Amino acid sequence: MAFIDPHIHMVSRTTADYEAMAAAGVVAVIEPAFWQGQPRTTAGSFQDYFATLVGFERFRASQFGIRHYCTIGLNSKEANNERLADEVMEMLPLYLTKEGVVAIGEIGFDDQTALEEKYLRLQLELAVEVDLPILIHTPHRNKKRGTYRTMDIIEDLGIAPHRVVIDHNNEETCKEVLDRGYWCAFTIYPRTKMGNERVVEIIRQYGTERVIIDSSADWGVSDALAVPKTARLMEQAGITKDQIEIVTYQNALAAYSPSGQFREEDWLNPTPIDQRTLFQGNSVLRGGQSPRVDEAGEELIIR
Amino acid sequence: MNSIADSTPAVIPTQLPKTSSKTERTEQIAHVLATWLQTRLEPSALEWLARQSEKISQGDRKGLFLSFGLVPRKTGKSDLNLSSEELQAAHKVRPGWHPEAWSVDQAARTWLILQWRHRTAGELLSVLDPLFNAGEVRELVALYSALPLFPYPEAHQQRCEEGIRSNIRSVLLAIVYDNPYPAENLCNNSWNQLILKTLFNDISLSGIWAVDQRNNPELVDMLLDFAEERQAAGRQVPLDLWRPMVRFLNSRATHKLQQLLESGNPTEQRAAFLTLVESNSGANFDGPASASQLRDEWETGQLTWELLVPRTVS
Numbered sequence: 001m002a003f004i005d006p007h008i009h010m011v012s013r014t015t016a017d018y019e020a021m022a023a024a025g026v027v028a029v030i031e032p033a034f035w036q037g038q039p040r041t042t043a044g045s046f047q048d049y050f051a052t053l054v055g056f057e058r059f060r061a062s063q064f065g066i067r068h069y070c071t072i073g074l075n076s077k078e079a080n081n082e083r084l085a086d087e088v089m090e091m092l093p094l095y096l097t098k099e100g101v102v103a104i105g106e107i108g109f110d111d112q113t114a115l116e117e118k119y120l121r122l123q124l125e126l127a128v129e130v131d132l133p134i135l136i137h138t139p140h141r142n143k144k145r146g147t148y149r150t151m152d153i154i155e156d157l158g159i160a161p162h163r164v165v166i167d168h169n170n171e172e173t174c175k176e177v178l179d180r181g182y183w184c185a186f187t188i189y190p191r192t193k194m195g196n197e198r199v200v201e202i203i204r205q206y207g208t209e210r211v212i213i214d215s216s217a218d219w220g221v222s223d224a225l226a227v228p229k230t231a232r233l234m235e236q237a238g239i240t241k242d243q244i245e246i247v248t249y250q251n252a253l254a255a256y257s258p259s260g261q262f263r264e265e266d267w268l269n270p271t272p273i274d275q276r277t278l279f280q281g282n283s284v285l286r287g288g289q290s291p292r293v294d295e296a297g298e299e300l301i302i303r
Numbered sequence: 304m305n306s307i308a309d310s311t312p313a314v315i316p317t318q319l320p321k322t323s324s325k326t327e328r329t330e331q332i333a334h335v336l337a338t339w340l341q342t343r344l345e346p347s348a349l350e351w352l353a354r355q356s357e358k359i360s361q362g363d364r365k366g367l368f369l370s371f372g373l374v375p376r377k378t379g380k381s382d383l384n385l386s387s388e389e390l391q392a393a394h395k396v397r398p399g400w401h402p403e404a405w406s407v408d409q410a411a412r413t414w415l416i417l418q419w420r421h422r423t424a425g426e427l428l429s430v431l432d433p434l435f436n437a438g439e440v441r442e443l444v445a446l447y448s449a450l451p452l453f454p455y456p457e458a459h460q461q462r463c464e465e466g467i468r469s470n471i472r473s474v475l476l477a478i479v480y481d482n483p484y485p486a487e488n489l490c491n492n493s494w495n496q497l498i499l500k501t502l503f504n505d506i507s508l509s510g511i512w513a514v515d516q517r518n519n520p521e522l523v524d525m526l527l528d529f530a531e532e533r534q535a536a537g538r539q540v541p542l543d544l545w546r547p548m549v550r551f552l553n554s555r556a557t558h559k560l561q562q563l564l565e566s567g568n569p570t571e572q573r574a575a576f577l578t579l580v581e582s583n584s585g586a587n588f589d590g591p592a593s594a595s596q597l598r599d600e601w602e603t604g605q606l607t608w609e610l611l612v613p614r615t616v617s
Contacts, residue, residue: 047437054439059471093365097372098439260376271380273406276617277441277473 006252007214017224018064024228043087076110079119105135185212188226331396399483424458480510
């Protein structure tokens, strides 16, 4: 089975993660621009970070046969530094039109301050202008209110919900997000976000339409194999292969393909130039390995 | 020239804006690129390129940055697949230019940059620097491959050296392979770093333009040290590590090569033989039983560096 992890911060991960992900069947990843665990103090740090996302990290992934995409945006935490935020806003258009940039994101609320709202709105307008999908980060604190408020703002600007992925949902937010027509993503991330046993229950209850599974693995205690592990868990729970494929591959593809930058052919049948530049170590193209995840047991469960 | 953009079928300007400071060569290069695009792109893509060219030639920096990024969406990413006549035309306007592996988006990106007006190197770098600094992988490949096509060659040395430090393999290949810029412009130290970096990354030297022209005594010492380092680590020594020693053999190198010729495996013997024989070193070839066979192979063109260590594909 092939997987897409549509939210993972690979700059913080090791090559061992890349190897394990490739072996587990991950064929493509999307790396949203986010903060780096501590605030940046100069716009140059953002410039180099964005350049890494479209440059070296894309190459690093290619060595393991994984196709790397990204989203570009000013995250909510750093939106609170107004001077810096203005400088970052100015450089965004340059990166948003680059190859392999599939959305503006991850943007949204953290503390739900006025400055966060200001830059959320500006970036939503920018997404409309450059015609890109949107990836929304929902806050950890005061989550339900922050999630609803984000959707209110999106609708206030007249943006269609099918252009927007709302991420980091939980039992308390997902019904409203789905009812209002958005892509509803669940981050399988130990302790602070969603566990994979819980997500199995959610899928049983709400089905697979517009549901997306991701890892958001980053510099914190997290799991780069969260998507394939959750797929295995779903299989054990009797969820059909078709349904598993919808939430671990198809829906992510459908949500981000309106960018024109996210196509299945990219990894199944790349153009010669892509093959030369982005598939140095592609195991899919060079005979393939049989995908595997660690066998069942405690390893499989992410709480 | 740009007014042609409105006519049908779409034609893209094949000459640089008249006010631009340029060499005749740059103008010819732009013309050649335009000709290739003309015969390969859909009218809608050609019209789009013509519109961008108009903006860029009027000094619209943002227009250049945005259109440079958008090119593949408009042109697609097919290989150019140039005919032998077209390749000859390339070689004629710019000796050493080998766009065999170029794609349409790469050609269009290069063509767009050549539309930028400049009277000084600084004015050209004012757009090249931001493009390089923000480049994604394929953009960087296009930019570095185009280094030999830009005017003011002396102004791009540091950029080329920066690129050689890149760990992105396709970017490194864009600089070291089929690219006359490094051999023509780099100082010995940077050239030597290029050779070492190429070998270090398991890339064959066979695709490097004028690879045998820049040999120097210091490079020989660096390569010998590298060979010993690999041997000490129990790793293989790249076969073509010896190639840049041709004509610059010192006693240490000659001694090593003689050893290899006598006790190396068959491919190592061939590499040693080639280095010694091409250096007119007066080396003693009597040792190995196979020496006369190697000489036969060499004299009949069956033993060359390109055959012994073929070009790296990617």
